[in-house]
Amino acid sequence: MCLAAIESRREGPRGRRFDNGSAQMTTKTDPIDTAVAAVRAGADGWVRTPLSQRRDLLTKINALTAAHAEEWVRTAATIKGLAADSLLLGEEWMSGPYSVLTATAALAETVGALAEGRSPVDGFTIVDAPGNRSAVKVLPHGIFDALLLNGFTAEVWTTPGVDASQVRAKAGLAQRDPTTSNGVGAVLGAGNIFSIAPLDVLYQLFAYNRTVVLKLNPITDALLPVLEKIFAPAIAQGWVAIVTGGADVGKALVEHPDITAIHMTGSEITHDAIVFGTGEEGARRKAANEPLIDKPITSELGGISPTIVVPGTWSDADLKFQARHVATQRLHNNGYNCVAAQVVVISADWDQKSAFLAELRAAFADAPARPDYYPGSAARVAAAKQAYPQAESFGRNGDRTLVPGVRVGADEHALHTEYFAPVLGVIELPGTGTEFLRTAVRTANEEFHGTLGVNILVHPKTIRALGGGLDEAIAELRYGTIAVNAWTAVGYLTATASWGAFPGHTLDDVQSGIGVVHNALLIDNPERTVIRGPFRPAPRAIFNGEFTLSPVPPWFVTNRTAPTTGRRLTEFAAAPGWGKLPALFASALRG
Structure with a gap:
């Protein structure tokens, strides 16, 4: 779910220190230099951090997300001009803190499995998929998935030629060798769905083993205090830094010599401007496939x-x-x-x-x-x-x-x-x-x-x-995601699913982007996610021979209880328990 990462020309705050100080910076270049220097220094500590402590970091970020979820949604409503009693606030609960809670919990399980010498996909069913592919059944996984998302399933299909044994052996990506650093990544954050930027930061940290500088889209500047609180344990160690500003700040960040890789969520136009430049010269460079930046670039571009x-x-x-x-x-x-x-x-x-x-x-x-x-x-x-x-x-x-x-x-x-x-x-x-x-x-x-x-x-x-x-x-x-009787956004909300364009795009023909994100099982070579849902909602589905308990989904724009259901889903994700299900089901069934 994307939007232009640095195309806005509005200037935001100039940034903050990330050396555990709080001095406000006043120049255009100092915040970038400060942030990059902090996470470059932090990269040494990151590779020395054992998997058990990385799992603990995810647990802390999860707890902080839960603690500041209300503030997150309140800020999101202000940014988007939604009233405090708007039925549309359900969207902000589910595509905001709920998504980060489920992602950090799933990543913590992945890292914990690796710490214990197991594959992250142990316990997940792997079956053959068409075209000599393998499919990992990632939803439902466990009794709570089966109850809360009853009737919905998700599979992650690999690229052709990958069998089940290879899936098990390679799941974990860079966390299989956590002592090898892949440098410092820059993430150009989205401004439409507010969990995109933090999820992209987590993927850089764990899938690629990079420390990260996140540059917020100016639309989301007001979320800076919330994100700083959520990522406080990582910021304190120099593993994450967050900066704000306009297109000039984004340009300075991606061109910084100590940035070794870039990930952006945005438009294809913005991507091409970063990679090839603008105007006639940019068009010439794109036609000749002569990028201005000699760094790995991944992207999600819609x-x-x-x-x-x-x-x-x-x-x-x-x-x-x-x-x-x-x-x-x-x-x-x-x-x-x-x-x-x-x-x-x-x-x-x-x-x-x-x-x-x-x-x-x-x-x-x-x-x-x-x-x-x-x-x-x-x-x-x-x-x-x-x-x-x-x-x-x-x-x-x-x-x-x-x-x-x-x-x-x-x-x-x-x-x-x-x-x-x-x-x-x-x-x-x-x-x-x-x-x-x-x-x-x-x-x-x-x-x-x-x-x-x-x-x-x-x-x-x-x-x-x-x-x-x-x-x-x-x-x-x-x-990259195919949904049958469901919306592909269910794949976005499923932490263990992969999210991104179909493989094969190039810098000069990027279309929907290069690479994937989310993918909390850290599956190697994912090609697509396949979602299936019920054609009808319950109880009408049951009367017509479909077994599903799913009522009208809470993400429907017409759902009458979406804010309450979204809040209760978020609270459940923060601390799953049987005692929370009756109130959650009651709200969902009234939707």
């Missing part, structure tokens, strides 16, 4: 995410629920998610096409209003409306936009321009059944820019009718 709606025979309740599902995929966080669905792919020959689109329009009209806090949103909505005169507007400000009539083509705006705003296109393809699914997969692979995530909505009866067709489609899709 893209154009499709939602494929496979035609079938749906009830009125199915049409309404799945239309709200698609609306959530676009309107969660007002569309400021790099894995937000941008184009719905439907069958032109589906006899329920008009009924589904009517429900989708209703879902757009009924979605809660929210501020367009992310810079440039209104301009991007306007650009979409200019490209598509047939665009339909919804909501008090008319910013929620549905664009029917998107077509396949190299110059098609909606297929090649990430809107990062509440704009959803609709493209119609011919056929039904296997014919439609194959056409939709081919279109998603060849016509959509980016490979971060794709969603497939398909009725259980249609799955049975397709035979092995759905599994073939999943294997054929070239996306």
Whole structure:
């Protein structure tokens, strides 16, 4: 879930010392030099820190995240202009402290397993996946997963040629040799989903064995005190430093001679500006693949995410629920998610096409209003409306936009321009059944820019009718996360899942980025995560032959108890226990 890391030109605070002092810096270069020097010195201590103490560090960060979760969400609401009683605060609980709590807990288990001489994937089922791949079943894992996310599953598929024994032997990445330092990493933080930056810091520390300087996106400057409290044990040791500022600070950080690697979450435009420069010279360098920076660069850059709606025979309740599902995929966080669905792919020959689109329009009209806090949103909505005169507007400000009539083509705006705003296109393809699914997969692979995530909505009866067709489609899709009857964001929320673009992008054709993050089991060579969820919510699912206890998911934009459920999920993640389940279930079932 991305956003431009340093593209904002607004200047923020100039930064702080990270030598356990608190003096405010006043020059543009001193904060970077100070921060980099601190974590460069701290790198020596990091490689001398045994795995047992690293596990303790994660436990401390976990406890501090829980202690400051309320402050985190309150600050997030201020940044995004949400009222204290807004139903949308559930998004901030789940995509904020909850995500860091589950990640630190899962990483602590991984590091603990390595400290005891075990593989992090011990206890996880590994099965064969299509194309000579292996799949690690990461969700559910344990009784609480099975209860809280009942009906949802997740698998991490490896690249071809990796068998189960290799998965077990290589899981742990750099923590298998923690005494070898990989230098100092720079993380250019995102400004849309507030757990992205801290999760990226953790991945640099543990997957790569690097100490880290995090540069916050200016949008998130107000979170600096919260993040400093959460990472206090690592900051005190010189393992993490946090700086703020505008594009000039980001540029100084990535160009600093003591920074050995870079990770960014942002736009492809920002990535290319960092790697190749701007203007005509930057374009020339990109065409010649002559990067300005000779350092490893990993990235998560978003893209154009499709939602494929496979035609079938749906009830009125199915049409309404799945239309709200698609609306959530676009309107969660007002569309400021790099894995937000941008184009719905439907069958032109589906006899329920008009009924589904009517429900989708209703879902757009009924979605809660929210501020367009992310810079440039209104301009991007306007650009979409200019490209598509047939665009339909919804909501008090008319910013929620549905664009029917998107077509396949190299110059098609909606297929090649990430809107990062509440704009959803609709493209119609011919056929039904296997014919439609194959056409939709081919279109998603060849016509959509980016490979971060794709969603497939398909009725259980249609799955049975397709035979092995759905599994073939999943294997054929070239996306980093594939969700069947779920939103790919479930993969983001699953700490043990991998998150990132499909492998194979290069600096001069980066699309959705290079490398993965999250991946708390530290699996080597992950290719994709495959999520599956229930087509219907409980109890209706049970009445129709699907076994799931999952009600309307708390991340749905229409969920009426999302703030309470999100808070209780966060409290449960901080200290899991049977006694917390009744209140949590009660809130979830009322959603």
